[in-house]
Amino acid sequence: MDTILKVRDIKKDSILKGISFEMTEGEMIAIMGPSGSGKSTLLYNVSGMDKASSGEVWLKDTEISGLSEDEKARLRLKRMGFVFQMMNMLSNLNIIDNIAFPAVHSDKKDRKEYYRRANELMDKLNISKLAERSIKEVSGGELQRACICRSMIMKPEIIFADEPTGALNRTATAEVMDAFLGINREGTTIMMVTHDSKVASMCDRILYLLDGEIRGELVLGKYIEKDGREREQRTANWLSSMGW
Amino acid sequence: MLRRLITNDLRSNKLISVSTVIFMAVTAMLLGLSVFLFGTLYSSIDSLMKKAETPHFLQMHTGDLQKEKIIDFAKTRSDIEEMQICNFLNLENGQIKIGDRSFDSNMQDNGLFCQSDKFDFLLDADDNIISVSPGNVYVPVAYKNEYDIKVGDRMCIGTEQLNVAGFMRDSQMNSMMASSKRFLVNESDYDRLRSLGSEEYLIEFRLKNGSDIGSFSTAYKDAGLPSNGPTITYPLIKLMNALSDGIMIIVILLVSFVVLYISVMCIRYMILTQLEKDRREVGMLKAVGISRKDIRRLYISKYLLLSVIGCILGVILAGVIAVPLGRNMKALYGEADNPVLIHVLMILGAVISEVVILFSVSHILRKSEKISAVEALRGREGKGRRRNLWIPISVITAAAVFMMMVPDCMRKTLSEPDFVRYMGIGNSQIRIDVRQSDDIGSSTDLLSERIRKDPRVDKFSVMRTGSYKTTLPNGESYNIMLENGDHSAFPVNYIEGTYPGNEDEIAFSILNSEETGLKVGDKITVSRNEGGNIEQRECIICGIYSDITNGGKTAKGCIEDDTPSMWSVMYVTLKDGVSPEEWITEYGSGSQESIKIAMISEYMNGMYGQTIRNIGNASLMTKGVACLVIVVVILLLLRLVIWKERRESSLKKALGLMASQIRMDYLKKLIFYLLAGLILGIISGLILGQRLAGGLLGMMGAKGLKFTMDPVSTFLIVPVLILASAIAAAVISLREIRNIRAYECLNTRE
Known part of the structure; x- marks a missing residue:
């Protein structure tokens, strides 16, 4: 598999103290660590939402840290997808409009095609019946799945997810993880920050962050449902060894 | 999608949207109105003076005429296009009566005049040169309303009678600030009535294009020609024509700038508060890669739509209000030459006000872009300081007080007995003029x-x-x-x-x-x-x-x-x-008829009555606008304050305070800031208003003027209007307090 993301010695103030790792295409990794360890900061710096103090981030052959703010915005729009803990959506648009918004806004010509794709994604994530609803009329799990649809609308090379299940109950968490696993199986690379060891155990690999440094790495391989319990146990033991 | 985003946004923020439209409409209306009235005044005066062929130089003279000497002088001057000497039969005001209304207390020099042959024509309501039949008289249009004169009324001069056949526009003496008024009669009637008055001469010159009136005037004086009376020049006539209505327009223009300032300030606070509300959404948009420019465009599109609505409403309102405000102007000077152009200019004035507002919106949005996507997503505020929404209430109150005070104090200054001193007249009780004897x-x-x-x-x-x-x-x-x-x-x-x-x-x-x-x-x-x-x-x-x-x-x-x-x-x-x-x-x-005795107050009223009435109209409109502004501002800013302090109010409720107690706290705070605004407004009115009013009245020649404060208006009417409007609006805004629940403060999610 080819490398899609290359992170080399990035530092951010006193939060990140020189982090390096790589991701291959189609990989799904979880970043874990206690509060204040720098997980979200790492995600924001790797995705170009924040500017690192030093170091390099390569998305395939594009070096992100050298780009201007507008170029980074364009890169995020075309080649990256984002899912956040607080399911941020525009309150004045319905679900389908919210999903299509970034795409339609950037390219008005293919409006129909984007709406067709939004419908397809909603169908895939079992929320097609919610298309015309306001964001206030759906549950947290449904809204987060809609956010995943939005992150997929431009067919991104990589999705960054910051605690995507942090505000959800167990059922909703399971629905959202099903959605992530589904799109990952289809080849989308996912980098996810999480506090939830069960969620992390579904990823191919886990990086453990402490005080702005990677302190450990657990390789689990592709998720197979029947191995779920065993992966959870392995993850829990490893995290315990890390001092979690 | 953009349309849906904007319409839904407007729907969910009705108060802010309606307030924005009101501000935009009032600003557009005032600026449009100023441009319209100014354009109409300038154009109609210009048109009247062109049609009437107003003289460029006019020497009034009583006594020996030396006609030959004047003609000889005219022959030596290559800059003269035409010249004429007209007779003006000065009448004693006590002799004049139209219908049952006597001119006894009239302060003008009223007299009879025959239509000129060459220029300085007296025109009818349709701007045609009037030809008067024997037995008829045309009355200056300025007297039409003042004396409630109708066509068909009888004008008595002593025992003689004339029939009022219509009203005429006099490009020279239309304004009440001109001290003479001409009544147009037929030559035969003039000859018949000659013995009833004393004759005066108007020595008039039309100069060729581009001639220097100043040097002509000096040459006339140097030649020792008749000059027993005032000298009047074309620019002075134009200024006198423009002043009585011009002052009103300048007051409206002044008010429109104040309202523009208030609008920009209010809209700024609305945008900043809106941005604060939308912080997470903006952060999300930035995170998913929507550029700053595109985010700005989303907001600008909304304000563009609101400004279009505001502009249309403003232009319609300006059109409606312009009718009563322009009535006097139309009667005195007739229709403007190019009404289409003036209407276009009015729309342009309104559009310019909207452009200024949109420009400020864009500026505010640009400045507020500093917050990064990460900060926004994490729910942090930008680097800017926390905004105190109470201070703009004080500042806007001060601006509203200023706006109400200046026209009132100007009117008061003009009506003060002491004002005569600025006109070059002694401040006595009675003035006696001995002329034309x-x-x-x-x-x-x-x-x-x-x-x-x-x-x-x-x-x-x-x-x-x-x-x-x-x-x-x-x-x-x-x-x-x-x-x-x-x-x-x-x-x-x-x-x-x-x-x-x-x-x-x-x-x-x-x-x-x-x-x-x-x-x-x-x-x-x-x-x-x-x-x-x-x-x-x-x-x-x-x-x-x-x-x-x-x-x-x-x-x-x-x-x-x-x-x-x-x-x-x-x-x-x-x-x-x-x-x-x-x-x-x-x-x-x-x-003797050459002696005119009058109270100084009447003398002043005759000269400035119209101006004072015009400023009165403008002052009434200003008060209405100021009250509307205060109502909207308080409704809006108080709602924003309540929104910002919602958690705090919820906590107060959780701790056992009643809604009425929280409301009272807000009301007390509001009154404190209103009073601060009132004091600030009065002080700025006295300091800045003095300069402004002094400057305006200086244009009328009364320089070095001391602004007279109107204590009733300043300390009673204005505060009562402001407080009443503000408290009425506050009562409505504070209703929101009862919708705040005690448990809201426990919910940490925004």
């Missing part, structure tokens, strides 16, 4: 002797005006109209120096000082007439005063020589308890 000197002597012996008179002084030749320090000759007498009894307002105390001192009006460049302390040589011999005497300029009478170019001195008087003026103040009305009646009955 063959022997002004002896008429004045007789009357002044009678007054001097009258025990009811407290203070009295006589001023005799004569034309004097002078030589400036650079050797140039310069003619002045010198008013001689005791200037200490009723002193006018001196900007510099003081009144002349001896024969070697002369005071100059501002216009004379500006034209000659002479200042206090400079010297001038005056030619005196001592028993027919001309003697030169050096005089020092002792003071500069403000004057708008007789074209504003006057001088004051104490010279006692034999120069013939052109006219004389007496100022009288009676002892306490003496009725001035009775005194005037007593002196008026049986006095």
Whole structure:
């Protein structure tokens, strides 16, 4: 598999103290660590939402840290997808409009095609019946799945997810993880920050962050449902060894 | 999608959207209205003066005419296009009656006039040159409403009668600030009535395009031609025509700038609060890669839509309000030459106000872009300080107070008895004018002797005006109209120096000082007439005063020589308890027609009545606008404050406070900031308003003016209106408190 993301010695103030790792295409990794360890900061710096103090981030052959703010915005729009803990959506648009918004806004010509794709994604994530609803009329799990649809609308090379299940109950968490696993199986690379060891155990690999440094790495391989319990146990033991 | 985003946004923020539209509409209306009224006034005056072929130079003259000398002078001048000498039959106002309304208390010099042959035409309501049939008279349109005159009324002059056939526009004397009014009659009637009045001449010149009126005026004086009366030039006529309505327009323009400022300020706070509300959404948009420019465009699109609605509403409102405000203008000067262009300009004025607002919106959005996606997503505020929404309430209240105060104080200043001093008139109770008499000197002597012996008179002084030749320090000759007498009894307002105390001192009006460049302390040589011999005497300029009478170019001195008087003026103040009305009646009955006795207040009302009424209209409109602004601002800002402090209010409820107690806290705070605004507004009104009003009235010639505060308006009407509007709006806004629940403060998610 080819490398899609290359992170080399990035530092951010006193939060990140020189982090390096790589991701291959189609990989799904979880970043874990206690509060204040720098997980979200790492995600924001790797995705170009924040500017690192030093170091390099390569998305395939594009070096992100050298780009201007507008170029980074364009890169995020075309080649990256984002899912956040607080399911941020525009309150004045319905679900389908919210999903299509970034795409339609950037390219008005293919409006129909984007709406067709939004419908397809909603169908895939079992929320097609919610298309015309306001964001206030759906549950947290449904809204987060809609956010995943939005992150997929431009067919991104990589999705960054910051605690995507942090505000959800167990059922909703399971629905959202099903959605992530589904799109990952289809080849989308996912980098996810999480506090939830069960969620992390579904990823191919886990990086453990402490005080702005990677302190450990657990390789689990592709998720197979029947191995779920065993992966959870392995993850829990490893995290315990890390001092979690 | 954008349309849906905007419509849903407007729907969910109704108060903010409606407030924004109101601000935009009021601003567009005021600016559009100012442009419309100004355009109409300028264009209609210009059009009237072109159609009437107003003279460029006019010399009024009483006495021997020396017609041949004038014609000879005209032949030597290549800059003259046309010249004519018209007769004006000055009537005693007590003789004039139209219908059952007497002109007894009218302060103008009213007289009969025949239509001119060459230029200076008197026009009808459709701007056609009037041809009057025998027995008919056309009345100045300025009198139509003042005396409620209708076509078909009978005009009585002594025992003679004429039929009012219509109203006429007089490009020269339309304005009430012009001191004469012409009634148009047929030549046969003029001849018939000649014995009822005293004749005066209007020596008029039309100059070729591009000719210098100033140098023509000097040449006329230097030629020693008849000049026993005021000189009036084309620019002065235009200024007088423009002033009475112009002042109202300037007040509206001033108000529109204040409202524009308030609008921009309110919209700024609305946007900042909106951005704060939308912080997470904006952060998300930035995170998913929507550029700053595109995010800005989303907001601008919304404000663009609101400004289009506001602009359309503003233009419609301006069109509606322009009708009553422009009525007087239309009656006096007729239709504007190019109404389409003026309407286009009005729309342009409204559009410009919207452009300014949109520009400020864009500026605010640009400045607020500093917060990064990460900060926004994490729910942090930007680097900017926390905004205190109470301070703009004070600032806007101050602006509203200022806006209400200035027109009221201007009206008060104009109505004050002391204001006459800025006009170059002594502040007495009664003014007596002796004019158009063959022997002004002896008429004045007789009357002044009678007054001097009258025990009811407290203070009295006589001023005799004569034309004097002078030589400036650079050797140039310069003619002045010198008013001689005791200037200490009723002193006018001196900007510099003081009144002349001896024969070697002369005071100059501002216009004379500006034209000659002479200042206090400079010297001038005056030619005196001592028993027919001309003697030169050096005089020092002792003071500069403000004057708008007789074209504003006057001088004051104490010279006692034999120069013939052109006219004389007496100022009288009676002892306490003496009725001035009775005194005037007593002196008026049986006095010669050339003697005009009136209360100074009537004199002022005649001249400034229209202007004061116009400012009154503008002041009424200003109060309405200011109250509307206060209501909208309080509704809006208080709602924003409540939104920002919602968690705090919820906590208060959780701790057991009642909604009414929380409301009372807000009300107390509001009153505190309103009072601070009131004080700030009054202070700025007095300091800045003084300069503004002084500047405006300075345009009328009354320079160095002290602004008179209207205590009733300043300390009663304005505060009551502001507080009433603000509290009414606050009561509505504070209703929201009851919707705040005690548990809201426990919910940490926004």
